[in-house]
Amino acid sequence: MVKAVVAGASGGIGQPLSLLLKACPLIDELALYDVVNTPGVATDLSHISSPAKITGYLPKDDGMKHAFTGADVVVIPAGIPRKPGMTRDDLFKINAGIVRDLMKGAAEFCPKAYFLIISNPVNSTVPIAAEVLKAAGVFDANKLFGVTTLDVVRSETFVAEITGEKNPSKTTIPVIGGHSGETIVPLFSQAKPSVNIPADKLDALTYRVQFGGDEVVKAKDGAGSATLSMAYAGFRFAEKVIKAVKGESGIIEPSYVYLPGVEGGAEIAKLTGCDFFSVPVELGPNGVKKVYNVVSSANDYEKKLLEACYKGLGGNISKGVEFIQNPPK
Template sequence: MKAVVAGASGGIGQPLSLLLKTCPLIEELALFDVVNTPGVAADLSHISSPAKITGYLPADDGMKKAFSGADIIVIPAGIPRKPGMTRDDLFKINAGIVRDLVQGIAENAPKAYILIISNPVNSTVPIAAEVLKNAGVFDPKKLFGVTTLDVVRAETFVASITGAKNPQETVIPVIGGHSGETIVPLFSQAKPSVSIPSDKLDALVKRVQFGGDEVVEAKQGAGSATLSMAYAGYRFAEKVIKAVKGETGIVEPSFVYLPGVEGGDEIAKATGVDFFSVPIELGTEGVKRAINVVGDANDHEKKLLQVCYDGLKGNVSKGIDFIKNPPQK
């Protein structure tokens, strides 16, 4: 199992690389970034875990060397959010970065599972899909937008209300997209069920939707949610790897291209969008099936979903348009 982190020297990339280096399921870990990767790789190489680690820069065909033979590529590359900046403000810079990295994957590792963390995910995943389509190597079952941080936040924040000792033992579907009001936690479908006082529900939903702002403010402009995102990225990557290696019954929400996966058409029809985060069952080929939880949303959640659909349509179109009508340099 060869894993790659593209954007390995950044605020998310370094802790994500550390977590992946400790994963016993990975035999080889390649790090790629525009700066510092040989140093990061040297530092991590002293950790006594099985993964053999290498670090590459763009010079000397670094991207090709990093990506060739990869089974799974995680992309946290991009610039972080700064105070007052929306995820959308990041769009042009990060869109170009993702486009170029995915082009490199299409050329050097077309069969790899691709996990996109780079924001805004609602647009960068459609960008990746368009690049892969243009290269003739798009497999919707292997392209994932990582929305696990929204799930992790929902688990954590609910536990602070219910008093659950281990937040991970409550499964909460968080669906839609990965920014602001496109994030819709379905607390009514939590397992085991949770009781949230009605006077706390709106604040809880908002905290899940805008949890990133909380971190940006607490860091006083010095960074965004990097450590929690690295954890979430690792949690999802590990689940994909376990499924690829044959473990069954693994379900986790992810932002995927619905028309290309089993069960997706029904959800696309219900939501009116082709890219959407829903719980997916993972298998040896990537997405085994998408699980339709939309129809079971309660009245409060249906109102949230309507706002989500409207926002997502614009985000997705923006990503597709970035490739079809590239901005003038």
């Protein structure tokens, strides 16, 4: 039996993500939680002829407790979306508080679950989640993931537009670092099968992967951000975690994890100077089985990108830790 929870299920990411999870045959029970509209979203999805039994909860009547109790996987897309002219940083104070409060509930009601954080800014919200879990004495670094799969999905898609590959997901591209702007570092040199990116297209391609979210915000003309592609990416990662939990081996996908707490992470933390970093993660029945050091194999072009990444990421991580250790008055 697998119980999945979507916390923030009524939002722009939460609804399509809940739809994809409801359609997934690997899930037996799906609980939706949000501050508005969840019973309606759950009722709508309950008419879909797939195995998952679905329930929807609001904060009243111990809704969070009912949603989280017994959960195996908790996916958190909750938060407000980025608006035009808004940096991921502007979102910080609001979304940081939302993630903190949800993780306090999770630490109490489902401390052994796998936590998949989508709420932006991921570079800071994952350290926030870790601090909350540490404070509650239930932190397991192998079970806390920042979902950076959208950067991977974009890399696959944009590279296919250059190479002509009909199925973009057939190309594996490690995208490492963080999950905003310059902290996102696609390692095209390590793509499998290898890809040939013309030198005159490399800068534009890299920029597009790093700032793909802005492309969506602009195209939606102020009416939203990347919700559908993010829902797909969140589902893709959640499905891989569930497959690994059920015993499938050899599943590797980049994710933003706490390096000092995972197998193979200490070496990468030393190289990068960052405790949290997105690297290819091999998933197993207990979450992170091991992480792979692709940093040391970066080429000269990618090393320059990584220098900028380390700088930005260090500040983002500190900001998240600081938010919990010294809460804003």
